[in-house]
Amino acid sequence: MTMVAHPPDRVGPSAIVHVAPGPHLQDAAFTTRRMMADVLVGLAPVMAAAVAVFGWFAVMQVGICGLACLAAEYLFHTVMRRKPATLGDLSAVVTGAILGLSLPWSAPWYVGVIGSFAAIGFGKVVFGGLGMNLFNPAMVGRAFVMISFSVALGAGAFVLPDAPSVLSQATPLTVGKMTGEVTPLWPLFVGNVNGSLGETSAIACLLGGLWILVRRAGTWDAPLAIVGTVAVLSAGAQLAGIHPSLTVGHHLLGGSLLFGALFIATDPVTSPLTRSGRAVFGILIGLFVMVIRLFSGYPEGVMFAVLLANAMVPLINRWTVPTPLGGPVPGPVQKGGGA
Amino acid sequence: MSAQAFGARGTGSFPRGIHPAQAKHHSAAAALEVLPPPARVEIPLLQHLGAPATAAVKPRDPVAWGTVLGVASGFVSASVHSPLGGKVVRLGVTTLPNGRHVPTVAVAAEGEQVAGQALWEALYGGPWPTAGLDELTPEAIGAVVREAGLVGQGGAAFPTHVKLTPNPAKPVDTVLVNGCECEPFLTADDRLMREAPAPIVAGALLAARAAGARQVVIGVEDNKPEAVAALRAAAEGTGVVVQSVRTKYPQGGERQLVLSVVGRIVPTGGLPLDVGVVVVNVGTAAAIAAAVLRGRPLTHRVVAVTGPGVVRPANLLVPIGVSYREVLDFCGGLRPEAVRVLSGGPMMGLAVGDLATPVTKGTSGITVLTAREVRKAAETACVRCGRCGEACPLGLVPTRLALASRHRDWALARRYHIQACIECGCCAYVCPAAIPLTQLIRMGKAMLPKE
Ligand code: SF4
Ligand code: SF4
Numbered sequence: 001m002t003m004v005a006h007p008p009d010r011v012g013p014s015a016i017v018h019v020a021p022g023p024h025l026q027d028a029a030f031t032t033r034r035m036m037a038d039v040l041v042g043l044a045p046v047m048a049a050a051v052a053v054f055g056w057f058a059v060m061q062v063g064i065c066g067l068a069c070l071a072a073e074y075l076f077h078t079v080m081r082r083k084p085a086t087l088g089d090l091s092a093v094v095t096g097a098i099l100g101l102s103l104p105w106s107a108p109w110y111v112g113v114i115g116s117f118a119a120i121g122f123g124k125v126v127f128g129g130l131g132m133n134l135f136n137p138a139m140v141g142r143a144f145v146m147i148s149f150s151v152a153l154g155a156g157a158f159v160l161p162d163a164p165s166v167l168s169q170a171t172p173l174t175v176g177k178m179t180g181e182v183t184p185l186w187p188l189f190v191g192n193v194n195g196s197l198g199e200t201s202a203i204a205c206l207l208g209g210l211w212i213l214v215r216r217a218g219t220w221d222a223p224l225a226i227v228g229t230v231a232v233l234s235a236g237a238q239l240a241g242i243h244p245s246l247t248v249g250h251h252l253l254g255g256s257l258l259f260g261a262l263f264i265a266t267d268p269v270t271s272p273l274t275r276s277g278r279a280v281f282g283i284l285i286g287l288f289v290m291v292i293r294l295f296s297g298y299p300e301g302v303m304f305a306v307l308l309a310n311a312m313v314p315l316i317n318r319w320t321v322p323t324p325l326g327g328p329v330p331g332p333v334q335k336g337g338g339a
Numbered sequence: 340m341s342a343q344a345f346g347a348r349g350t351g352s353f354p355r356g357i358h359p360a361q362a363k364h365h366s367a368a369a370a371l372e373v374l375p376p377p378a379r380v381e382i383p384l385l386q387h388l389g390a391p392a393t394a395a396v397k398p399r400d401p402v403a404w405g406t407v408l409g410v411a412s413g414f415v416s417a418s419v420h421s422p423l424g425g426k427v428v429r430l431g432v433t434t435l436p437n438g439r440h441v442p443t444v445a446v447a448a449e450g451e452q453v454a455g456q457a458l459w460e461a462l463y464g465g466p467w468p469t470a471g472l473d474e475l476t477p478e479a480i481g482a483v484v485r486e487a488g489l490v491g492q493g494g495a496a497f498p499t500h501v502k503l504t505p506n507p508a509k510p511v512d513t514v515l516v517n518g519c520e521c522e523p524f525l526t527a528d529d530r531l532m533r534e535a536p537a538p539i540v541a542g543a544l545l546a547a548r549a550a551g552a553r554q555v556v557i558g559v560e561d562n563k564p565e566a567v568a569a570l571r572a573a574a575e576g577t578g579v580v581v582q583s584v585r586t587k588y589p590q591g592g593e594r595q596l597v598l599s600v601v602g603r604i605v606p607t608g609g610l611p612l613d614v615g616v617v618v619v620n621v622g623t624a625a626a627i628a629a630a631v632l633r634g635r636p637l638t639h640r641v642v643a644v645t646g647p648g649v650v651r652p653a654n655l656l657v658p659i660g661v662s663y664r665e666v667l668d669f670c671g672g673l674r675p676e677a678v679r680v681l682s683g684g685p686m687m688g689l690a691v692g693d694l695a696t697p698v699t700k701g702t703s704g705i706t707v708l709t710a711r712e713v714r715k716a717a718e719t720a721c722v723r724c725g726r727c728g729e730a731c732p733l734g735l736v737p738t739r740l741a742l743a744s745r746h747r748d749w750a751l752a753r754r755y756h757i758q759a760c761i762e763c764g765c766c767a768y769v770c771p772a773a774i775p776l777t778q779l780i781r782m783g784k785a786m787l788p789k790e
Binding site: 019020021022023024025026027028030031032034035089129130131132216219268269270271272273274275278321322323324325326327328329330331 | 354357359523594598604605606607608609679681685686687688689690691692708712713714715716719720721722723724725726728729732733734735736738739753754755756758759764767768769770771772773775777778781
């Protein structure tokens with residue numbers, strides 16, 4: 001945009017004065033890179049809880065996914081499509097961290113690697129790179145390995161009979177759904193239960209999520225809508241006697257609901273553009289989660305719920321075109337055209 | 340005459356908007372100074388929105404301070420007058436910062452000039468009546484304002500008499516004087532309000548008389564407490580209300596200020612007039628008073644010369660038509676780090692490529708930026724974070740508008756109401772991906788095919 005307007009001697013003692021269209025200022029403190037870095041900081045408490053519960057398994061899993069995502073981004077984006085390197089925007093690291101934290105501790109190393117390449121390749125680069133993708137890349141990777149390695153990642157994968165303590169228990173939502181046995185809520189809250197790495201501790205998710213919201217790396221509209229919808233629907237389900245051993249508390253604190261609401265549904269790229277759009281998006285996720293949890297064979301539904309809602313984002317954007325402050329532009333409004 | 344305040348109060352703020360660093364410290368403490376008369380001025384015949392004035396002089400014609408150089412060529416047009424005594428040198432052409440080539444009249448100073456304190460006293464000093472203004476008819480006020488070549492001094496430079504002419508279909512109940520100066524860096528209105536509050540109040544009352552308004556409110560951002568205090572003292576007993584409003588960009592935009600102060604929403608595509616409000620800038624109000632009460636046409640204005648790229652930031656009373664270079668030289672010139680000279684402030688101001696460009700009636704300031712401030716981050720992909728929409732004072736979706744403009748998808752642009760954009764720059768300021776949103780949307784608006 002900038003060009004030299006005139007030879008230097010026409011403009012001042014020694015300065016070269018440029019012309020460029022305004023605005024001439026920019027909020028330099030807030031960049032894409034900083035947003036991504038803030039998401040990583042927000043993930044730190046979740047990571048800490050995962051390490052506390054699962055030890056080295058957590059470090060390995062997240063490390064593998066982070067590195068594999070960086071490698072995949074470099075390979076697909078920079079080597080194969082000859083685009084400028086984008087590793088510096090940290091978005092690949094975020095994808096890797098979220099993917100890693102959404103896997104069970106027991107998943108073999110190649111699951112993480114394949115998931116990462118699927119996440120970046122199918123989830124992001126085929127759409128044209130960061131900002132163009134329709135689906136959350138980490139969830140694409142997660143779904144890919146879920147389907148490819150259903151045994152290694154199924155409900156049974158979380159249970160190792162000879163492993164110590166929490167690692168030998170089935171996940172709380174599986175227990176609740178299959179046997180009607182009630183897991184106490186407190187362990188769900190502080191994080192001493194089995195599950196995917198990132199879903200173990202509700203309080204860690206809340207802490208990290210709060211950071212993301214405070215730093216405005218994500219918006220609160222979708223998380224609030226998700227939590228509200230799940231609370232209402234799970235209360236209704238309990239009253240209606242569907243899996244009555246799972247209370248509202250279990251639905252909110254168990255599984256990856258909070259992790260998904262705060263770290264996955266807040267992904268700006270794959271959520272709607274406006275506030276009202278994000279509220280609709282969150283309600284849809286909450287609805288899908290409850291439908292999957294209550295009526296399908298899966299105990300946990302956040303991943304598919306997010307992917308389904310992602311697919312509806314273009315539609316949601318269309319429904320929620322805001323009206324300008326002074327009302328619509330007068331005169332005949334042309335209809336049609338692309339989204 | 341006295342105005343009365345009545346209902347329909349705004350909340351003092353408007354939705355969304357941004358908080359860029361105010362950067363007023365460069366020049367806020369510098370008292371107004373009078374620029375020594377230049378040897379030569381070059382006065383554009385088109386400094387306003389509307390039709391250019393028609394030259395009324397020929398080369399070698401003698402002129403005095405206030406002589407008409409160009410006559411308004413229609414209702415939406417404005418006359419121009421000589422700020423110097425001397426002689427017409429030539430009729431020429433110049434390029435204004437907005438890119439328009441406009442005809443000019445160059446005047447060389449000859450003999451003694453009204454300058455310094457005498458000039459200040461003539462335009463702003465001494466007592467200004469606030470009573471007895473009812474004896475002037477609205478038509479008489481409007482006619483004088485028109486002859487004096489008054490245009491809005493906040494930047495858009497719309498001919499003032501057009502706003503003040505009563506329209507039976509759209510009665511006006513409020514004159515809103517805009518003292519927000521919400522652009523970062525600029526301090527000229529602030530200094531004028533502090534140092535010459537009396538003509539502002541008198542001019543506001545005259546504007547109300549001309550437009551048939553009963554209520555007069557001066558809206559000032561709350562980062563200028565001295566200006567508020569000075570205006571309140573000057574407005575004592577006149578019924579003029581001085582309301583401080585929240586410091587937030589673009590508080591000084593007409594639509595935002597009308598909402599903040601009067602609590603009315605200007606319809607998209609409409610004017611404040613549609614909701615019974617006439618908005619004039621404080622500088623314009625003072626110029627109305629000088630024209631009506633002292634017979635002075637608009638020949639001088641205050642400008643802030645500010646920013647880290649200028650050696651001695653200042654607030655100056657300058658003749659219209661003086662070159663940017665001369666004004667900057669009076670302020671010690673540009674620093675070596677200066678990279679951009681702006682007509683106006685950094686949000687909506689225009690970059691000036693040639694310092695021989697003359698100051699016009701709409702030049703609200705000269706801001707000189709260094710490489711530290713100017714936008715420079717490389718553009719990256721939109722991450723659809725929605726921050727641009729959360730900054731847009733009109734509630735648009737700038738990322739969509741920019742995308743539509745880039746791909747010339749006019750149906751999409753219309754669906755997202757591109758015509759409602761006021762080009763305030765908030766969206767481009769906040770975008771973490773450094774996308775030149777406002778620039779793209781401005782281009783899209785200009786290219787949008789007529790329906
Ligand atoms: S602020 Fe920039 S990155 Fe965010 S949605 Fe708007 S255009 Fe895209
Ligand atoms: S420039 Fe236009 S789209 Fe951008 S914030 Fe201002 S009004 Fe909204």
